[in-house]
Amino acid sequence: GExxxxxxxTLSVQEGDNSIINCxxxxxxxxxxxxxxxxxxxxxxxxIDIRSNMDKRQGQRVTVLLNKTVKHLSLQxxxxxxxxxxxxxxxxxxxxGSTLGxxxxxxxxxxxxxx
Amino acid sequence: xAGVTQTPKFQVLKTGQSMTLQCAQxxxxxxxxxxxxxxxxxxxxxxxxxGAGITDQGEVPNGYNVSRSTTEDFPLRLLSAAPSQxxxxxxxxxPDRVGGNQPQHFGDGTRLSIL
Numbered sequence: 001g002e003x004x005x006x007x008x009x010t011l012s013v014q015e016g017d018n019s020i021i022n023c024x025x026x027x028x029x030x031x032x033x034x035x036x037x038x039x040x041x042x043x044x045x046x047x048i049d050i051r052s053n054m055d056k057r058q059g060q061r062v063t064v065l066l067n068k069t070v071k072h073l074s075l076q077x078x079x080x081x082x083x084x085x086x087x088x089x090x091x092x093x094x095x096x097g098s099t100l101g102x103x104x105x106x107x108x109x110x111x112x113x114x115x
Numbered sequence: 116x117a118g119v120t121q122t123p124k125f126q127v128l129k130t131g132q133s134m135t136l137q138c139a140q141x142x143x144x145x146x147x148x149x150x151x152x153x154x155x156x157x158x159x160x161x162x163x164x165x166g167a168g169i170t171d172q173g174e175v176p177n178g179y180n181v182s183r184s185t186t187e188d189f190p191l192r193l194l195s196a197a198p199s200q201x202x203x204x205x206x207x208x209x210p211d212r213v214g215g216n217q218p219q220h221f222g223d224g225t226r227l228s229i230l
Contacts, residue, residue: 009155032216043119043205043221044158089157093216102173103219105150105157 012112019080021109023073023090030094034103035064035075038087047075047088077111085113117141121206121222128196128229136191136225138206146209147189148173148219149181151202158205164189196229203227 013019025033031052036044050057050064050073057064063076073090087108122137140147145166150158150173160173164183178200180192189208193200204225211217 034218036221041223043207043223046218046220049218091157102148102160102163105159107155107157 009107010110010112012114013080015080015082015113015115017080019075019077019084019111019113021075021077021088021090021111023075023106025071025073025090025092027092027094027104028071030071030092032093033064033066033073034091035062036089036091036105037084038089038108040086044089052094080111080113082113082115085111087111119206119208119220119222121204121225123225124223125226126228128193128227130196130198130229132196134193134196136193136204136206136227138189138191138222139187140189140206140208140220141187142208142210142220143186144208144210144220145186146211146219147183148207148209149179149189149191150205150207151175151200152205152224153202161191161204193227198229201227201229 034049035047037047038044048059048062048064050066061078065074087110089105089108091103091105093103119140148163149161152158159175161179162181164170167183167186170181170183183189205221207219207221209217209219
C-alpha cells in the first residue's frame with residue numbers, strides 16, 4: 001500500500017555535526033514533498049519543500065534531496081544546534097485516483113542534539 | 116498576524132459528551148483541514164475544506180463533523196466522545212485550494228482526553 005515513512009525513529013547527534021533524516025515514499029505519482037519540524041507542545045512548522053522536477057533545494061542550514069528513482073527524500077541540517085532538537089516529519093502529495101493532492105505524513109523522526 | 120488559532124488548548128471530556136474544537140485563521144486561506152496526532156504516528160486527516168461552504172472527508176472522519184460557513188473559521192465537532200478519540204488535534208490552512216501544493220500552516224493543537 002501507499003506509505004510515507006522514515007528509516008529511523010530516533011537520531012542523536014552532537015552539536016555542530018551535520019544531521020541527515022531520511023524518508024521513503026511509495027507513491028510514484030507524488031509530486032510535492034515537504035519537511036516539517038515539531039517541537040514539544042507545538043504544531044508542525046514548515047522547514048522546506050521541493051517539487052518533483054527538482055533533485056535538491058537549499059534553505060538556511062537545511063537541504064532537501066529528492067531521489068525519484070528510489071523514492072527517497074532526505075533532510076540535511078548543517079551544524080546542528082540544540083534548538084534543532086524536535087520531531088521531523090516528511091509529507092508528500094500527489095494524485096491518488098480521483099483524490100487531489102492532500103498531504104500524507106510519515107511517522108516522524110525524533111532528533112536529539114547533545115552539547 | 117495570529118496565523119492559525121486553536122481553542123481550547125486542553126480539554127477533558129467524559130464518554131458520550133459532545134464538544135466543538137475551534138479553529139480560526141486570519142490569512143484568508145482557502146484550504147483548511149483537521150488532523151489528529153496519536154503517539155508514534157504521523158498526522159492523519161479527519162476532514163478538510165477547500166472553501167466556504169465546501170467540506171469533505173479525510174482518512175479518519177468517523178465520529179466527527181465539520182462545517183465552513185466563513186473563510187476564517189473551521190470548527191470540528193465531536194458528536195459523542197469516545198476514549199478512542201483521545202488525541203492531539205491540529206488545524207491547518209493553506210493558500211492553495213487543493214491543499215497539497217503549498218505548505219500548510221498549523222495551529223498549536225488541542226490536547227483532548229476522553230475518560
